[in-house]
Structures are given as structure tokens and as C-alpha cells.
Amino acid sequence: MLAIERVASLATIQDLGRPGLLSSGVGRSGAADRGALRLGNRLVGNPEDAAGIEVVLGGMGLRALRPLTCAVTGAPVPTLLGDRMVGPASVVRVSAGQTLRLGVGSTGLRCYVAVRGGIAVPPVLGSRSFDSLARLGPRPLQAGDVVPVGPPPDDWPLIEQAPQSGPAEKLRLPVIFGPRDDWFANPLALCADWWRVSADADRVGVRLELVTGAPLRRLIARELPTEPMPLGAIQVPPSGQPVVFLADHPVTGGYPVIAVLRADAVDCLAQARPGQLLRFQA
Amino acid sequence: MSGMTLPGAAEAQRLCQCADLLRPAGDRAVLLTPSDPAHVPRLLAALRENPIAGVVDWAGAAETVLVVWESAVFTEKIRRELEILAARIQLSAAEEPSAERSMTPECLGEPVVIPVHYDGPDLVFVADHLGLEPDEVIAAHTRRIWECAFVGFAPGFGYLTSEKAESVALVVPRRRQPRTAIPAGSVALAGGYSAVYPAATPGGWQLIGRTQRRVWDVTADPPALIRAGTRVRFRQVGVG
Numbered sequence: 001m002l003a004i005e006r007v008a009s010l011a012t013i014q015d016l017g018r019p020g021l022l023s024s025g026v027g028r029s030g031a032a033d034r035g036a037l038r039l040g041n042r043l044v045g046n047p048e049d050a051a052g053i054e055v056v057l058g059g060m061g062l063r064a065l066r067p068l069t070c071a072v073t074g075a076p077v078p079t080l081l082g083d084r085m086v087g088p089a090s091v092v093r094v095s096a097g098q099t100l101r102l103g104v105g106s107t108g109l110r111c112y113v114a115v116r117g118g119i120a121v122p123p124v125l126g127s128r129s130f131d132s133l134a135r136l137g138p139r140p141l142q143a144g145d146v147v148p149v150g151p152p153p154d155d156w157p158l159i160e161q162a163p164q165s166g167p168a169e170k171l172r173l174p175v176i177f178g179p180r181d182d183w184f185a186n187p188l189a190l191c192a193d194w195w196r197v198s199a200d201a202d203r204v205g206v207r208l209e210l211v212t213g214a215p216l217r218r219l220i221a222r223e224l225p226t227e228p229m230p231l232g233a234i235q236v237p238p239s240g241q242p243v244v245f246l247a248d249h250p251v252t253g254g255y256p257v258i259a260v261l262r263a264d265a266v267d268c269l270a271q272a273r274p275g276q277l278l279r280f281q282a
Numbered sequence: 283m284s285g286m287t288l289p290g291a292a293e294a295q296r297l298c299q300c301a302d303l304l305r306p307a308g309d310r311a312v313l314l315t316p317s318d319p320a321h322v323p324r325l326l327a328a329l330r331e332n333p334i335a336g337v338v339d340w341a342g343a344a345e346t347v348l349v350v351w352e353s354a355v356f357t358e359k360i361r362r363e364l365e366i367l368a369a370r371i372q373l374s375a376a377e378e379p380s381a382e383r384s385m386t387p388e389c390l391g392e393p394v395v396i397p398v399h400y401d402g403p404d405l406v407f408v409a410d411h412l413g414l415e416p417d418e419v420i421a422a423h424t425r426r427i428w429e430c431a432f433v434g435f436a437p438g439f440g441y442l443t444s445e446k447a448e449s450v451a452l453v454v455p456r457r458r459q460p461r462t463a464i465p466a467g468s469v470a471l472a473g474g475y476s477a478v479y480p481a482a483t484p485g486g487w488q489l490i491g492r493t494q495r496r497v498w499d500v501t502a503d504p505p506a507l508i509r510a511g512t513r514v515r516f517r518q519v520g521v522g
């Protein structure tokens with residue numbers, strides 16, 4: 001059992017989501033930075049798809065009600081166990097009654113608390129992830145919540161700490177053009193321009209502002225018939241401000257998708273703070 | 283498909299490139315863009331009947347189908363198999379254009395029946411807009427068989443279309459001002475579509491009635507009653 005003592009911003013339970021339900025209009029959801037959750041789970045010896053806690057920016061207090069083994073991955077945040085500093089992406093043994101405190105780091109956006117045994121709330125449609133768009137799954141965590149932790153798995157943690165390189169000051173995100181790059185007069189401008197993450201960024205997607213370079217111009221003016229949207233899609237509405245889709249993106253959309261992030265680049269963008277500069281590369 | 287030569291991988295790839303049948307959607311998905319939207323139900327049926335290793339999901343919309351997978355290990359093989367699948371549909375449609383348009387299992391059985399109390403707040407507006415009496419709107423809504431073209435907007439929200447040959451076209455605009463909370467079970471019209479709101483959400487469609495029948499249930503498998511290809515019939519209840 002894990003007691004939530006403090007939540008500064010948004011903390012949600014996330015696993016790797018609920019694939020296979022697109023025909024019912026339900027997106028996969030899951031951790032916005034899947035790589036970070038998977039690493040945390042590996043560190044504590046969990047299956048990679050065990051449920052953990054996704055914390056935006058940090059600022060969280062968690063008290064173990066029985067001895068627990070945890071790891072904090074993703075955005076590097078100052079982490080205290082009692083009064084001792086704990087290194088990022090390392091295995092931490094939390095005694096019964098001890099509190100793990102996550103501060104706010106200077107880089108990155110989302111950190112992940114993996115707990116050996118996994119967060120064991122009841123799954124909804126096969127997953128313990130909170131889908132903020134569909135409003136499915138366990139609600140966001142609040143101070144006072146007590147969450148169950150599952151029994152320890154058979155596997156033991158293999159390593160104690162996983163060195164991680166920090167995010168670059170300017171992100172370079174690889175993309176693949178299409179499916180509707182031919183709806184634009186100057187699609188290559190996507191990769192020539194500098195973009196900035198706006199304040200309009202959440203689990204659904206990230207709106208970008210043009211910093212320098214040519215605005216994207218439409219070649220085909222008519223409306224696009226609604227079509228299914230993939231994770232990482234860069235959708236361009238008439239305003240010209242692209243929206244890049246993250247974990248809780250809508251299943252269908254009516255604006256043309258000029259390009260789609262490669263899978264690893266999605267994890268990278270999930271760590272980008274408002275104000276972050278980025279370029280796309282094909 | 284007797285008499286049709288099945289295309290090999292190379293021929294399928296050539297055909298797909300010429301007809302622009304497959305478009306990339308990142309490195310873990312592909313958008314199938316058939317030349318004729320009527321091929322979408324055939325593609326969905328073919329995906330169901332011929333599982334491709336590595337594919338985790340697919341979604342159909344009005345004119346396209348997205349196929350997704352999770353590991354890049356499968357990418358090349360999945361693309362090749364989808365090229366063959368798409369090429370076969372394209373070729374078989376050319377050879378048998380009169381074949382059943384909808385071949386999904388949902389279409390082969392009886393339509394799903396949705397009982398409706400036609401007391402929606404916008405029924406009178408819809409009637410006025412169409413130059414009809416409210417009873418005529420109800421008759422037009424219940425007389426025809428609707429088919430779900432695709433699911434989108436919200437979980438379980440199926441966009442229902444009806445035969446264009448119907449004498450009364452139930453085509454109405456969205457409300458100028460959307461409502462902030464539409465009750466679950468509301469039966470609605472907008473554009474040429476009808477739909478049942480699966481859960482309370484904001485929305486701008488015209489509300490003509492309500493149903494007690496649950497079209498969305500997280501404990502059911504599948505959770506959505508209405509999915510692409512599902513046929514629906516509305517039945518008036520609570521009269522008199």
C-alpha cells in the first residue's frame with residue numbers, strides 16, 4: 001500500500017495502455033513517455049507494462065505503508081528518502097512509514113514512479129491508465145489517497161541504477177512525412193522551421209508556435225473527411241499552429257496530418273516543457 | 283474471388299504505389315486510402331479474417347483505415363502483407379463491382395434496435411427546418427435502417443448514415459451554440475448523420491429523443507454497442 005501525501009500538479013496512474021479498442025472509439029492512452037515507465041519497471045524487476053504513477057513536473061510525497069521498492073525515472077527531479085538524496089533512475093528501498101519526496105527539476109516534464117509489484121487498482125477495459133480525453137480509468141491522484149500495490153513479481157531487479165543523458169536544449173525530433181503531406185504547398189518547411197512548445201500542452205497533445213521560418217501553407221483547400229489518427233501525428237488546423245498528438249489523442253480527426261513523429265520521438269516530446277524549442281527532421 | 287489471379291508481393295507493391303493505396307503514418311502505422319470508400323468495409327473484414335502478425339489494432343473511418351503495430355521489428359513484413367491485402371481488395375472490387383458493399387458480420391444479422399422516446403428539445407426545430415411535422419421526422423427516423431460508418435469523437439460514439447435514396451433526407455445543421463452537457467442516451471442528428479450519445483459530454487448535435495438502451499458499457503466486450511458496420515433501427519416507444 002502506498003499513501004499519497006502530497007500532489008503539486010497532475011499525478012495519474014499509467015501503464016502501457018489499452019490497445020485494441022480503436023473500433024470502439026477508445027484510444028490506447030498509457031504513459032506519455034513510455035520508455036521512462038518501461039525503464040522504471042525494469043529497474044524494480046516488474047514486467048514493463050506494470051502500472052506506475054506519472055507525475056507532471058514533480059512535487060509529490062508518497063509514504064510506504066509497508067516496505068516497498070521504487071524507482072523514479074523520466075524527468076530528473078530531486079528525490080529525497082527521509083533526509084537522504086536519491087539519484088535519478090535508481091532502485092530505492094522505502095521502509096514502512098518512510099516518505100519518498102519528489103521535488104521539481106529544471107528539465108523535463110514528466111517523471112514516473114515505478115513500484116515493485118505495480119500499482120494494483122482495478123483495471124478498466126484491460127488497463128490501469130487514466131485516459132484524460134475519454135475520462136476512462138482511475139481518476140487523478142489526490143492527497144489522502146491510498147493505492148494498493150501488487151505482490152512482488154518472480155523477477156529480481158538486475159541493476160541498481162541506469163545512467164541517463166539529459167534532454168538537449170533544442171530538441172530534434174525525427175518524423176516521417178505523410179499521410180497528408182501532399183495537402184500542403186510547402187511541406188518541407190516543417191523541417192526548416194523552428195518551433196516552440198506553447199503553454200497549450202497536455203496528455204492529449206502539444207500545440208506548437210512558429211518561431212522562425214515559413215508558415216505551412218495548404219495546397220488543398222477543401223475539408224478532409226474525418227480519418228483515424230496515429231500517435232505522434234502532427235495535425236495542422238487552419239490556424240497553421242500544428243498540434244502533435246500524445247498518449248490521449250482523439251481516435252479520429254478532420255485536419256490533415258503533415259507528418260508523424262517516429263515512436264522514440266514521442267517519448268522525447270512528452271518531456272518537453274512549454275517554451276522548449278524544437279525542430280523536426282525527416 | 284474465383285478466376286482472379288492473386289497478386290504476388292512485387293505486383294501488389296506496384297499496384298499499391300500506382301493507386302496510392304497505402305500512405306505512411308509514422309513508423310508504426312499505415313493509412314489505407316482506397317480509391318473507392320466502399321472498399322473500407324471490405325478492408326475491415328479482410329483485416330479481421332486474415333490476422334497479420336504484429337498488428338495490434340486498426341480503425342476505419344468514412345474513407346480510410348489506419349493499421350497500427352507496436353514493434354518496428356514487424357514494420358516491413360506488415361507493410362508487405364497490407365500491400366497484398368489492399369491490392370486484392372482493389373482487384374476483386376474491379377472484377378465484382380456488384381458484390382455486397384458491406385460484408386461485416388454485424389451487417390449479416392438483424393439490426394440493433396434502439397427504443398426511443400421522441401421528446402428531444404430540438405425535435406420541433408428539426409421539423410421546422412425540414413418543413414415537416416414532428417411525427418413525420420419520427421417516421422423518417424424510424425423507417426430506415428442506419429449503418430455505422432465509423433466511431434469517433436468519443437468512446438462508443440458511432441456516426442450513423444442511411445441510404446441516400448431515402449425520400450426524406452434528415453440533414454440538419456449543428457446547433458449554433460453547443461450544449462455543455464448532453465445526457466447519455468440522447469438520440470441526435472447533425473449533417474446527414476444520426477447518433478446516440480454514449481455518455482454525458484458537451485455537443486452540438488440536434489437532440490430529437492432519448493433511449494434507455496446502453497450503447498456504452500465498460501464492462502462489456504466490446505464496450506461499444508455500435509461500431510463500424512453495425513446496422514441500427516430506431517423504434518418509437520412511450521406513445522399514447
